[in-house]
Amino acid sequence: MACNSSGCESGCNGREKENGGKTEEVAVAGGVNQESVCVKCKCNEPMVFGDGGSEDGRFCADCFRNNVFGKFRLAVTSHAMITPSDNVLVAFSGGSSSRVALQFVHELQIKALKNYEASRDRSLPVFGVGVAFVDESAAYPSLSTGMVDAITWIRSTVADLSPPEKDLHVVPIESVFGSDSLEARDRFVKLLDSVSDETGKEDLLLHLRMLSLQKVASENGYNRLVLGSCTSRLASHVLTATVKGRGYSLSADIQHVDARWKVPIELPLRDCVWQEITRLCHLDSLKTVELARHPQSGINDLVSSFVALLQEENPSRECTIVRTAAKLTPFYFNKIPETDDSCVPLATQRRLKKFNLKYDGSMTTEAFCPICNGPLNRSDSSDLNTLDGCLETDDVLYAACCSSCRFQILPQDRSSLEHFGSLLPHHMISQAKHQKVNSQAYLRERIKDCLLLDNEEAV
C-alpha cells in the first residue's frame, strides 16, 4: 500500500532508483497487493524485485530465500540425492540455474561439514563436491575469444566457494571423441556439419554435452551428477519433446532422478521456476556469465517463445505443464538405485519410502536410443527385432535409434549412414551394437531371483 503512493516511506525510494520506473508499473498493474510486511514472517519488510512477475513484494528476503532453498532441500532429501558418502559433480554452465544449484549444494556441504566437526564420533563423512564446465567453443568458433575470459571467471567463482575445496573440471565438448584433441575436434566438427536439420544439430550438441559430463564424472570418481534444470526449463522440454514425437520417453527426462546413465543425474531445482532463480541471483548477488549463443531458429526456440507467451498469459502455466508431464508414468530408472550402503541414514531411508512413486512394472523398457539415450517404445524398437542377424553398422544404427533422432539427426540418405556412424563417438556406436546384449542383461536383472545358475550359460 505504502508503495502505491509517491511518498512511500518504507525505503522503496532507493530501490525505485535502481529499477527505474518498474516498481511503480507493477503496482499500477494490480498484480501486487503490496503489504508493508512479509506475508510469511509478518515482521520483515517485503522485497520488491520490480521484475513484473507474480508474487512480487510478498516475502522478505529471508523468507523468499528460505522458500527456494526449502524446495531444493526437499527434493534432495526426499529422493536421497546426496548422502554422506557421495561424491557430487555439479554441472555449471555459468548461467543462473546452475549457479543457484552450485550455491545450494555448497551450502549443504558447509552444513554437513559443521555437523561433522560438531559430532563426537565423526561417523558421517562429508560428501564431496566437484564442478564441471563444458567448453562448447568447438561448436561455436565465435565463442573462442569470450571462452578464455569465461573460464577464468568460472575458476575464480569456484575458488570462492571454498572451503570445502572443490575441484573444477573444464571439459572440451569434443573430448568424447578421444584424447587426441586435434583429431577429436576435427571429428566433432565433421559430425555436426553432417547434420542438416538445425534443431537436430542443437539436440545432438546437448546429447554430446551430456556424454562429456558423464565421461568426466565417471573418470574422476563422482557418483552423482547435479544439473540446474528448473521448472521453466522442463516446461519447454515437455513441449519440445511432444512436438518431436518423443512422448514415450518424455517422462524419463523430467523426474528428480534419472539413473539410466552410468552416473545418475539429479535435478534438485526441478520445482523452482526461472523467476525465483533470477530473483535469488539478484538478491544474493550471484554473478553469472552469458556466453552468446549463435542465433537459433529451430523448433526449440519456437517452443521457448511459445512458453514465454503462455507464461505472460498465466504466470503458473509453466508449473501446470510440468505437473501434467509429472502425471505420466516414470521409468524404473527414475530413482537412485538401491544400494547396501549402510551410510544412508535411517531417516533418509524412511523419507525415501514415503516419497517413492509407484512404478508400473509392466511399462518398463529395455532398449535405449544410442544417440539421445531415450528409452524406445516397442513400436519404435520393433525394427530392431526384424533385423536379427544383420550386423551392418549403418542398418543397426538406423534400427537402434528413436524415430526422432532418425528424422532430425541421422542423414536422410541411407547411403551416407555408414559414414555418419563412423563420426559418432565410440560410446554411441557401441551402444547401438550392444543394444540387444544390454536388454538381455536388463531382463536377466529383473528375473535373477528366480534363476538357478549365476551365469549366462543357463540360457
Add this chain to the structure above:
Amino acid sequence: MEAGEAKSKKAGGPRLCCICNQRRPVLKRPKTLQQICRECFYEVFEEEIHQVIVVNRLFKSGERVAIGASGGKDSTVLAYVLSELNRRHSYGLDLFLLSIDEGITGYRDDSLETVKRNELQYGLPLQILSYKDLYGWTMDEIVKMIGLKNNCTFCGVFRRQALDRGAALLKVDKLVTGHNADDIAETVLLNILRGDIARLSRCTSITTGEDGPIPRCKPFKYTYEKEIVMYAYFKKLDYFSTECIYSPNAYRGFAREFIKDLERLRPRAILDIIKSGEDFRIATTTKMPEQGTCERCGYISSQKWCKACVLLEGLNRGLPKMGIGRARGGINGDHTRETKAGSKSIETKQCGSLDF
C-alpha cells in the same frame, strides 16, 4: 532436413511430379513438401484415408453411418471422400449427412444451403435436426433470453451434444466427424497446458465412445488441414466458411498459431504431436475416469445432470444464468506488455468446431 525440398531440385530439366514422374507438378504437398501433380495428390490423399479406415477397422459392412455435416470444409471434404471410398472399395456403408440447425438467423441458413447442395452433389441423403427438435429452444430464442454475453456457454455445450443426441434419435451405428490432424494436435497441446491427463490420454483415439451408445470416429485423424483445404480447392468442392457470429472474438488461439508456426518449420511436427499423444505413458487407471450418465437424458455425464440439462432447466425456469461458470476474460495480464496477451485465449475458438 527441415524441408524435403532438396530431392526435387536434384533432378535437372523440366520438373515432373515426383510420384508419377509424368505430369507437371502443380502443388507442394503440405505434409511432405513433395511437388506433385493434381491427380497424384487426389490419389495419395484418398488412399491415406482409406488406409486409416482399413488399418483401424473403423467400419463394418452394413453399418448405418452419420457424417456430421456443418457445411464447413472439413465435413464437406469428409462427406465427399467417404462416399467416394464407400463406392470404390465397397465398404457397404449406409452413409448419410446429419446436420444440426441451431436456429441462428442468417448463420446456419447459408451453411445449411451448402449442405443441401452437397446432398444432391454427392448423392447422400440429408437429415437436419434443429435445436428446437433436440432441446426445445433455438439459439436465437436463447440469446433473446440471456443476452449476447453468455451465449457461448450454450453454444459450446449444446453443440457438443447435438450430434450425439441427433445420432441417437436417428438410430445410427456410428458417427463420423471431420476432426483433422491439426485439431487433434491442438487438443493434445491444450490438454498438456491445462493439466488434463484424463483427456490427454483419450484425445488421440481415432474412435471414442465405444462403450457408449454411439461410437464416434475421425477418419481425418492424420489428415492435414491444409491438405483438406487444398483438396476442396482443386476439386472445387462447395463449402461454407463457418464462423460463429455470436462469437466475434473467436480468434485463433495461441495453440493454433503455434501449430501453424511449427508446420512451417517442420511439416511433420503435427504428426509427431499426435504420435506423442498416442505414446504418452499414462497409467490405465487414469485412462478410464468414472463416467456416469445424466439422470435426465442419458447422455454421458460425470454429474447427476449433464451440463445441457442444467442449462435447459435454467432456461425453462426462466433462470438463464444457471449453470454458467465463471465469466471469461479479465485475465490478470500485465498492462505494460502488449495488450494482445490479455485479450487472447490459448484455445482456437471458444465455441468452435473443436467440440463439434
